[in-house]
Amino acid sequence: MDNLHYMPRTLLSTCLLLTPLAALADSPAWNNAVNTPPSDWQGPTFELSDEYPxxxxxxxxxxxCPWLAIKLPDQVKSVDFNDTGVPNWSTEPVYNEYITSILNYIKQGQTMDLNNAEGLKINVDGQTRWYxxxxxxxxxxxxREFVHGLTNERTAHLSDFYGVGAPSSDTGRGFETWAVGMYNDIGAYTVGQSFNSDGKPVLETINGITSTKGMPFxxxxxxVKFLFSTVTPSDVDYLQNSPKWQAxxxxxxxxxxxxCSRKVQDVHLVQVDVAVVDSRSPSxxxxxxxxxxxxxxxxxWDNLQPVGLQWGMDPWTFPAVPKDESITARQSVLNTSIRHYEHFGCEGRxxxxxxxxLSSCLSCHAGAYANPDDSNPQMGVTIPPIFGxxxxxxQYSQENVNYFQTTQxxxxxxxxxxxELLNLDTSLQMQIAVQEQAKYAANSPRECEE
Ligand code: HEC
Structure with a gap:
């Protein structure tokens, strides 16, 4: 981690006069991980890619970006995602083409086995691709942990991996999810404008709307986000040969x-999420x-099977409307042909x-709002409820109506x-960044430090 490179050149000289160098280097914004590796650590070590364009x-x-040029079938009116037809994964191959072209972009420059030693490469063809x-x-x-920069997310259970077919040996044990997300250069151009060299969000008001500078993406x-789990191929048979990483x-x-205590242990790749800006989508x-x-x-890469795509939240489908008014979801398309244990989202999303x-990708992500002055953000009180x-x-309720509206x-x-909150254009990682900065700025007591 090197903080200086991040500063816009014009600011560099002024700031150096005003701010002691040590203060800059101390900003936890640019830390690689919660803990530094032990001095005898020989394994891979995560480095934050923060030289934003x-x-x-x-x-x-x-x-x-071939996906942006893909035309969808007639009933979806040449990629007009607003059309009312119900999309079908198996009879309309374009959805598979769309998501596969995104995966092809992501796998450029990466190893074929995504091995632990090499991890994810941020350079592709001699240029920084990922941030x-x-x-x-x-x-x-x-x-973030220090080996691959993974952060801890939702705990899953065998029932998540197997759905209705969970083995009878299921003890209800939890499996933690650890994940790392990356933005390509075009996305990172927005991220770079959004923060100061000291990690403070840079705000900008355009047409009366305040957000971080550079928004929207x-x-x-x-x-892209790679999700790993503490589950193993002996717990879940279809994870055979899944990349095993240290975390x-x-x-x-x-x-x-x-x-509050950590140790280097294995995790296995279980899921890869992608998100792209496509102005044809209603969100x-x-x-x-x-x-x-x-x-x-x-x-x-050949063992990553597409589960589906989503471009809206299906506001005409239960529980955004009462059950008797509900129509079949049509702003998601699901690949029902894969071996996939009844685990799609809420009502066909x-x-x-x-x-x-019980959620869906975009409904959860549509809650990506933040308040840079709120050092004690509370879901459903000071920031939108993204789950739970x-x-x-x-049930049909006001909260569900709000949660399942297509917004942009x-x-x-x-x-x-x-x-009053800043709209962070569906980026929940940006939400985390803004809220963590608020805690730091307010000198709030730190977790695990007593
Ligand atoms: C219930 C909430 C929830 C659901 C459902 C959800 N996510 Fe996320 N997602 C998050 C949170 C929280 C983060 C930020 C934390 C992180 O990345 O470590 C995140 C991060 C991401 C990121 C990294 C960039 C960003 O926006 O922060 C991508 C890409 C992503 N999710 C895609 C998906 C996709 C695709 C789906 C559906 C298959 C999905 N998510 C479903 C909560 C959710």
Whole structure:
């Protein structure tokens, strides 16, 4: 981690006069991980990719972002995602082409086996392709670990991996998810403008709407997230040959996970999430996901099977409307042909294998709002509820109506409850960054430090 390179050149000289160098270097915004590796650590070591482009990278072409040029079938009116037809994965191959072209972009320059030693490469063809979000190593319990920069997310159970077919040996044991996300250069151009060299969000008001500078993300933005689990191929048979990575993750005891102590242990790849800006989509985004399902493919990439795509939240489908008015979801398309254990999202919307199946990718991500002055953000009180409210996906209610509305930047969160918050254009990692910075700025007591 080197902080100086990040500063816009024009600011560099002035700031050096005003701010002692040590203060800059101390900003936890640019930390690689919660803990530094022990001095005898020989394994891979995560380094935050934070030399964000300071100019807009070359726009996408048909060759570099082929998904943007893909025309969808007639009933979806040449990629007009607003059309009312119900999309069908198996009879309309374009959805598979769309998501596969994104995966092809992502696998450029990566190893075929995604081995632990080499991890994810941020350089492709001699250029930095991938960048990380700052501040994700600040939260002590869930923040980045030092081997691959993974952060701790939702705990899954065997029932998530097997759905209705969970083995009878299921003890209800939890499996932690550890994941790392990366933004391509076009996305990183927005991220770079959004923070100061000291990690403070840079705000900008355009047409009365305040957000971080550079928002919204430009077309051509690609975001990918690799999700690993503490589950093993002996727990879940279809994870055979799944990449095994080391992670400095929570110590696991018989009674569960110790949130404040970590140890290097294995995790396996289970899911790969993608998100792209596509202005044809009513949310301006298309989210998609792959499940690792062993297919005896030649490479890891061949064993990533597409689960589906989502471009809206299906506001005409239960529980955004009462059951008797509900129509079949049509802003997600699901690959029902894969070996996939009944684990899509709420009422035909898309969610991934280790996601909450009462939710959906975009409904959760539509809650990506933040308040840079709120050092004690509370979901459902000061920031939108992204999961876990009563009756999620179960009843027609105001909260479900808000949660399952299709919105796009710069709209405020639906329902009108959070009019003042910054809209972070569906990026929940940006939300984490802004809120962690607020905790740091307020000198809030740090987790795990007593
Ligand atoms: C219940 C909430 C929830 C659901 C459902 C969910 N995510 Fe996320 N996602 C998160 C959170 C929280 C983060 C930020 C934390 C992190 O990346 O470590 C995140 C991060 C991401 C990122 C990294 C960039 C960003 O926006 O922060 C991508 C890409 C992503 N998710 C895609 C997906 C896809 C695709 C699906 C559906 C298959 C999905 N997510 C479902 C909560 C959710």
């Amino acid at each position: 300071t100019e807009m990278p070359p726009a996408c072409t048909t060759a570099t 990380h979000i700052p501040w994700m190593a600040y939260a002590q319990k869930t923040g 430009n077309e051509g933005t690609v975001v 400095n993750r929570h110590v696991e005891t018989k009674s569960g996970f110790e949130q 301006r985004w298309v989210y998609g996901t792959f499940a690792y399902i062993n297919n005896n493919g030649k490479s890891v 898309l969610a991934g294998p280790v996601d909450n199946k 409210f009563d009756g999620l996906c179960e 930047f710069p709209q405020a969160y639906s329902g009108g409850n959070y009019p």
